[in-house]
Amino acid sequence: MRTPFVVGNWKLNKTIAEALALVTELKNQLGSVRGVAVGVAPVFTALHSVAKRLEGSSIATCAQDVFWESSGAFTGEVSAPLLADAGVTWAIVGHSERRQFFGDTNETVGKKARAALAAGLGAIVCVGEMLAERDAGRTLDIVDSQLAGGLVDIAGDVATQRLVIAYEPVWAIGTGRTATPAQAQEVHAHIRKRLTEQYGAQVAQAVRIQYGGSVKPSNAEALMSQPDIDGALVGGASLEASDFIAIVKAARPS
Numbered sequence: 001m002r003t004p005f006v007v008g009n010w011k012l013n014k015t016i017a018e019a020l021a022l023v024t025e026l027k028n029q030l031g032s033v034r035g036v037a038v039g040v041a042p043v044f045t046a047l048h049s050v051a052k053r054l055e056g057s058s059i060a061t062c063a064q065d066v067f068w069e070s071s072g073a074f075t076g077e078v079s080a081p082l083l084a085d086a087g088v089t090w091a092i093v094g095h096s097e098r099r100q101f102f103g104d105t106n107e108t109v110g111k112k113a114r115a116a117l118a119a120g121l122g123a124i125v126c127v128g129e130m131l132a133e134r135d136a137g138r139t140l141d142i143v144d145s146q147l148a149g150g151l152v153d154i155a156g157d158v159a160t161q162r163l164v165i166a167y168e169p170v171w172a173i174g175t176g177r178t179a180t181p182a183q184a185q186e187v188h189a190h191i192r193k194r195l196t197e198q199y200g201a202q203v204a205q206a207v208r209i210q211y212g213g214s215v216k217p218s219n220a221e222a223l224m225s226q227p228d229i230d231g232a233l234v235g236g237a238s239l240e241a242s243d244f245i246a247i248v249k250a251a252r253p254s
């Protein structure tokens, strides 16, 4: 069965000292929690220190983005091999904020995912529709095209081990408005169907599909109990240890 995976996406928040304080608390308090995998995604400048502090724990250090080339004349970018060198084991790609504000497209998201996987990292590929798209009945079409672009040339055995999809409806991110468990489950089941078409049932049953968008301690359990929701990508509520820990505990298999 799939082990749920809960990742805190800290976005553009926390100094190195603040990041270390938070992960130290997480390391101390989550050490005994079984049955759920946990990760945190600090800003680039804190990655190495956080990875060092998390050594000897099962909490993964994740990057919020990654560039697709390994090295060269690409001012301002950070590559997958250099993330691995810093102690990172997962990269988030295609977050809606990257798509909205930084020009990430389905095609470049696919390049980033392939680069992360080629460097031995795991890739969390984010998909999700905007409000106008949901209102127009286009949710599943949008998710389909994001998956089609994001999963180009990713082999089944690699997907089984190191691919995670995060379904994050854009209208639920940072808005306090969460998809209902039924709304989320509908899209998650659709994503698993597409994975089955691309890879077959065995791979599709192994790939974890996280939900993201205003996940809080109060709504986490209802969302996590849906059959195709395998953990969460948590923004705002991951910045406080107590809220994040409560969400991790809610994701434990019952």
Ligand code: PGA
Residues within 6 Å of the ligand: 009, 168, 172, 173, 174, 175, 176, 212, 213, 214, 215, 233, 234, 235, 236, 237
């Ligand atoms: P939120 O963010 O939990 O603050 O809505 C989720 C995300 O953007 O990953």
